[in-house]
Amino acid sequence: MPQLTKTAAQMVADARARIEEISTEELIAMASDPEVVIVDIRDIRERQRDGYIPGSVHAPRGMIEFWVDPDSPYHKEVFAQDKRYVFHCASGWRSALTVATLQDMGFVAAHLRDGFKDWKAKDGPITTDD
Template sequence: MPTLKTTAADMVAAARQRIDEIDTETLIAQQDDPDLVIVDIRDVRERHKTGHIPGSIHAPRGMIEFWVDPQSPYHKDVFAQEGKRYVFHCASGWRSALTVATLQDMGFNAAHLRDGFSDWVKQGGAVALPEK
C-alpha cells in the first residue's frame, strides 16, 4: 500500500481549525429557526436507513460544489437564499468538515454539525424516518 502525504484524518483536523463548528445541543435548540437551513450530505442510503433531521434538505456530498455555485448548470436555488445560515452535517462530522472547508474556499459561508447525525440521535434530536 502506498504511503500518503496526508491522511483523511489530517485533512479533517486541518479543516476543523478554520471552519465554524456547531455542537449538537446548540443545533437542536436552533432547529426551528426559519433562517436556518440544515443540509444533510450523507448518502441517500444512509438517510433512508437511519432517518434525517426534520426539515433538512438532502444534498449528496458529490454534488455540493456544483449545487452551491450559481455559475454551475447544476445550481440549486436553495443555496442562493439571502439571509439564511447553512449548517451541513454527515454521520460523524468528517465529511461535513471537509465540505464546509471547500465551500468556505469558494466563498460560501456555512458551518457544520461537529459530531454529526449520530450525536444528534444520541442527544435526542428529532428524527424523521422515511415512509415505507
C-alpha cells in the first residue's frame, strides 16, 4: 500500500486555514440575495436524494475548475458574473478543497463551513425535483 505524505483530513485543514468559511446561519441570511451565487458541488444523486438549496447552481466537483476557467471549452457563464460565490457539499470537506483550488486559480469564493447536512439540521430552505 502506498505511504501517504498527507491525509485527506490534513488537506481539508490546510484548505480551511486559507479560505473564507461561511456559517450556516450566515448563508441562510444571504440565500435570497441576488448578488450571492450558491454552488452545490455534491453528486447529482445526493441532490436528488436529499434535496438542495433553492436557486443553487449545481456544478459537479469533477468539472468545477473547467466550468470556472473562461479559457476552457467547458466554461459556464454563471461563473463569469461579478457576484459573491459560496460553494457547498454535504459536510464541508469537498467544498473546502474546491474553494482552495479555485483560490489558487484566482477565483474568489467562500464555502459553507458545515455543509448541507448542517443547513438541513438548522432548517434552511430545501427544495426537490419531484
